[in-house]
Amino acid sequence: MGEKRTLSSRLRQLAGELGKFGTVGAFGFLVNVVVFNLCLRTFELASVRSGVIATFAAICCNYVGHRYWTYQDSDKSRVRREVTLFMVFSGFGMAIENGVLALSHYGFGFTSPLADNIAKNVIGLGLASIFRFWSFRTWVFRTDPDSSAGRLLGLSAEEKRENRRMLLK
Template identity: 55%
Template sequence: MTPAPSQRQTLRERLTLLAREIAKFGAVGGVGLLVNLAVFNLVRHTTDLQVVRASILATVVAIACNYVGFRHFAYRDRDKSRRTKELTLFLLFSAVGLVIENGVLYTATYGFGWDGPLQSNVFKFLGIGVATLFRFWSYRTWVFRRLQPEPEPASVGDGRREPQPGRVI
């Protein structure tokens, strides 16, 4: 049994919206990836910080850049009425992503001894990839929530709208 044309169209519209969201998330994430890797390598090669500490610093800088990009580009059409809660959730889920990302690097560096410059970058990149999947899900589900459309008022048989409590017609 094939879905009705309206169901197919709705599915197509939802997939199109999801594809756009993924593209915008990817654009912001791509900039964040470049910032993350640039800061990581700069700190790693110009200071005596250990690999994972340099990575954590780079991740924090990228998180700050990403928030600006997500709020003002990728999710600019989302609810803006609860910024404090939004920022709190963003930082909470970003911290979980930071642990995931740097957990991969930590395991490679201290668990397997893979701490050369190329190896560090490969495992940093791999950790970012795994953390990105978590971040995409958590940001779209909990942080940058869609505005809920106002329900249409019920109509009375003669075409007039039925009054709703607390609402002036």
């Protein structure tokens, strides 16, 4: 392969990454829904409080899945930075997800358990997932250009310099 990767190789890589991200996300979704409904129905907590607890439980599960599977080839030399960024961006995702729930529940008055689940676990989670995918691959789990994965991906010299500059920040 030459210095530059082809569009088709980049799309294949993106498709594989999206597949893994989606699989981990599906498991996190199950955790999120189960914990949300457990808090809402069994413990009779408020909707947004239940949503925050459920999202936090899913974030913890998702970190493990993304760290050790989706982005297993990312730079492992700066784990503290990675965890911090993961939590910050996951927190923004949590705000998106539960902001949609709060708007639906308190702003529009859709207060049934079904409406809460649709607002939080369909609309909110969908928007938050798009944000998380972008932020995780862009800022949290960066591939070291000198690793075997970086060489396998065929990063160009410019991409290697840019990644190295970002890693050293």
